[in-house]
Amino acid sequence: xxxxxxxPAALENLATKLPDETLRKWLRDMLLIRELEVRTMQAYQNxxxxxxxxIYIGQEAVAVGTIxxxxxxxxxxxxxxxxxxxxxxxxxxxHCMAEMFGRIDGCAKGxxxxxxxxxxxxxxxxxxxxxxxxxxxxxxLAFSVKYHDEVIEEKTSNGVTLCYLGDGALNQGSFHEAMxxxxxxxxxxxxxxxxxxYAMGTSIARGTTMAHQLTAKADAYGMASASIDGxxxxxxxxxxxxxxxxxxxxxxPAFVEIRTYRYKGHSMSDPRKYRTKEEEQQYxxxxxxxxxxxxxxxxxxxxxxxxxxxxxxxxKQVRAAIKWAEASPIPDISELYTDVYADKWGPYTGxxxxxxxxxxEK
Amino acid sequence: MANLTLVQAINLALIQEMERDDRIIIxxxxxxxxxxxxxxxxxxxxxxxxxxxxxxxxxxxxILGTAIGLAMAGLRPIPEIQFEGFLAPAYDQICTHAARMRxxxxxxxxVPLTVRVPIGGGIHAPExxxxxxxxxxxxxxxxxVVMPSSPYDAKGxxxxxxxxxxxxxxxxxxxxxxAFREEVPEDEYxxxxxxxxxxxxxxxxxxxxxxAPVVQCMTAIEASGKxxxxxxxxxxxxxxxxxxxxxxRKTGRxxxxxxxxxxxxxGAEIASRIMEHCFLYLEAPIQRVTGFDMTMPYxxxxxxxxxxxxxxxxxxxxxxxx
Numbered sequence: 007x008x009x010x011x012x013x014p015a016a017l018e019n020l021a022t023k024l025p026d027e028t029l030r031k032w033l034r035d036m037l038l039i040r041e042l043e044v045r046t047m048q049a050y051q052n053x054x055x056x057x058x059x060x061i062y063i064g065q066e067a068v069a070v071g072t073i074x075x076x077x078x079x080x081x082x083x084x085x086x087x088x089x090x091x092x093x094x095x096x097x098x099x100x101h102c103m104a105e106m107f108g109r110i111d112g113c114a115k116g117x118x119x120x121x122x123x124x125x126x127x128x129x130x131x132x133x134x135x136x137x138x139x140x141x142x143x144x145x146x147l148a149f150s151v152k153y154h155d156e157v158i159e160e161k162t163s164n165g166v167t168l169c170y171l172g173d174g175a176l177n178q179g180s181f182h183e184a185m186x187x188x189x190x191x192x193x194x195x196x197x198x199x200x201x202x203x204y205a206m207g208t209s210i211a212r213g214t215t216m217a218h219q220l221t222a223k224a225d226a227y228g229m230a231s232a233s234i235d236g237x238x239x240x241x242x243x244x245x246x247x248x249x250x251x252x253x254x255x256x257x258x259p260a261f262v263e264i265r266t267y268r269y270k271g272h273s274m275s276d277p278r279k280y281r282t283k284e285e286e287q288q289y290x291x292x293x294x295x296x297x298x299x300x301x302x303x304x305x306x307x308x309x310x311x312x313x314x315x316x317x318x319x320x321x322k323q324v325r326a327a328i329k330w331a332e333a334s335p336i337p338d339i340s341e342l343y344t345d346v347y348a349d350k351w352g353p354y355t356g357x358x359x360x361x362x363x364x365x366x367e368k
Numbered sequence: 369m370a371n372l373t374l375v376q377a378i379n380l381a382l383i384q385e386m387e388r389d390d391r392i393i394i395x396x397x398x399x400x401x402x403x404x405x406x407x408x409x410x411x412x413x414x415x416x417x418x419x420x421x422x423x424x425x426x427x428x429x430x431i432l433g434t435a436i437g438l439a440m441a442g443l444r445p446i447p448e449i450q451f452e453g454f455l456a457p458a459y460d461q462i463c464t465h466a467a468r469m470r471x472x473x474x475x476x477x478x479v480p481l482t483v484r485v486p487i488g489g490g491i492h493a494p495e496x497x498x499x500x501x502x503x504x505x506x507x508x509x510x511x512x513v514v515m516p517s518s519p520y521d522a523k524g525x526x527x528x529x530x531x532x533x534x535x536x537x538x539x540x541x542x543x544x545x546x547a548f549r550e551e552v553p554e555d556e557y558x559x560x561x562x563x564x565x566x567x568x569x570x571x572x573x574x575x576x577x578x579x580a581p582v583v584q585c586m587t588a589i590e591a592s593g594k595x596x597x598x599x600x601x602x603x604x605x606x607x608x609x610x611x612x613x614x615x616x617r618k619t620g621r622x623x624x625x626x627x628x629x630x631x632x633x634x635g636a637e638i639a640s641r642i643m644e645h646c647f648l649y650l651e652a653p654i655q656r657v658t659g660f661d662m663t664m665p666y667x668x669x670x671x672x673x674x675x676x677x678x679x680x681x682x683x684x685x686x687x688x689x690x
Contacts, residue, residue: 115474146437183430348533
């Protein structure tokens with residue numbers, strides 16, 4: 007096992023060079039994700055949200071710190087624990103909430119749901135439900151940026167694509183195909199493994215080889231890699247930024263393990279028999295939001311009063327989002343055929359249109 | 369006009385479309401330097417370069433996933449999968465992503481890609497290299513499925529598929545790749561998806577088929593000496609119900625011919641549509657002449673499995689005499 011491709015920890019504290027305003031926004035973004043998730047859980051329990059729901063609480067520093075390290079136009083794609091990435095990318099929480107409520111004003115007009123957060127304007131390419139299956143799509147996104155710049159525009163390309171996956175996805179074939187292709191095609195795509203320790207209810211040590219050193223997966227593909235503590239947003243940014251810059255400059259892929267923890271279950275119906283309350287508490291004590299608030303208060307002239315005002319403002323925003331989402335209409339049944347194909351009322355409605363609309367003459 | 373094989377017609381369509389639209393990228397296993405396993409992409413690598421004609425590793429899920437990402441970001445990828453059996457590893461990407469992206473994102477993101485896939489038996493290949501899984505993909509809402517049976521149709525249909533805003537699986541019958549030549553215009557032309565072709569007009573029996581068996585049907589019809597209408601579906605989904613219904617209302621008798629196994633094959637769907645629209649016009653039970661409900665046999669028994677002219681002729685006689 008070689009360590010040549012594994013990066014050393016970032017030596018420079020790049021985050022401290024950023025404006026205070028940016029560092030405060032990271033706190034607000036994390037608070038917003040946390041508050042939205044808390045209210046999402048309540049809404050789910052109140053049966054306002056159907057299907058399944060995967061909560062991001064505990065992992066906020068990963069989405070916020072990594073997205074801060076790229077440009078707003080760099081594509082990102084993730085799996086189904088996706089509310090945090092969407093919000094960190096700039097999706098309005100009201101569109102996120104309306105989507106989960108199945109309302110017409112949701113980010114996918116109430117057709118996708120919790121696992122399918124899409125926001126083309128913010129270059130957020132979803133929200134995908136099959137574990138690991140987003141990994142090859144990320145290749146296409148990275149490839150398209152490069153192709154567009156180099157072949158169509160005939161200029162130097164410097165985009166980078168972020169592809170998030172859980173530790174469970176490391177065991178999927180599509181992840182390994184994608185890692186190999188990223189290397190073969192020299193694509194600037196960074197696979198970010200959010201290692202929260204559990205693939206649904208199976209701990210990583212029980213389901214994944216080399217669980218103690220996941221960068222070994224990258225070594226197999228000759229790819230640069232790093233293992234990062236994800237419970238501190240400043241650390242995530244500091245470590246990610248040089249990797250992003252390197253991939254951008256050299257058009258090459260990387261693999262990053264970010265160690266984190268989901269405070270809640272895999273989904274809303276998870277009894278969490280596979281771990282102890284003590285373990286959960288231990289992680290909650292190193293909470294990334296509290297840590298960043300304390301840092302801002304200690305180092306950046308952020309006051310307790312500023313903090314309280316921010317918390318209050320976020321609560322207000324999420325409350326308003328819920329109210330707005332509840333007021334949004336449920337799509338009419340005639341809307342169901344919209345966007346199955348480009349041509350809504352073409353021959354594609356086939357055998358089922360008339361029975362759906364209750365019109366035997368159609 | 370040039371006298372071309374089906375392979376040459378597809379090659380010509382790819383060249384003309386790539387020259388017209390620089391958003392088109394083709395990718396697949398050995399499609400570049402080597403020109404593809406059936407040499408369909410011969411010369412494209414040299415002509416368009418390695419940035420547009422991309423040799424990939426053997427990784428079908430990765431190829432389709434990459435193509436889907438390219439399409440979502442606004443390009444027009446044309447991946448090739450070497451044999452229909454190798455679509456299975458890419459099934460996840462086709463059916464969980466390509467087919468559903470437009471619906472899932474409410475039209476914000478679409479997947480305008482064309483997957484080219486050789487299909488069917490008759491070339492002495494083993495199973496996984498001789499199967500006919502068109503019904504599997506026709507069953508998935510969100511994708512279109514096309515299968516030409518002649519060089520002329522292949523060029524016009526492929527151009528339509530490439531320009532189509534939805535994902536298309538373009539099945540190419542291997543048995544017909546070099547079976548015969550046909551006059552194919554050098555100018556570009558399109559054949560609309562979703563429209564069947566009436567190959568021969570007649571008023572005694574309607575025969576509905578697609579892909580390689582269309583040629584077998586022509587032989588059987590000629591030998592029968594009867595007035596038989598032959599419909600080549602051309603697009604497997606959406607099915608051109610109107611053309612089928614018009615014909616069966618005229619003849620009152622129908623035979624459906626396909627290579628795939630009979631159980632849950634597309635013939636069942638077509639027979640059902642005929643029942644829904646032509647019940648009072650029918651003079652005889654609908655017959656299906658198909659492959660058998662089994663794994664595709666190895667080459668020594670291949671021709672007994674496939675719906676050859678003799679078996680089709682027998683069905684025609686039975687249905688006509690009923």
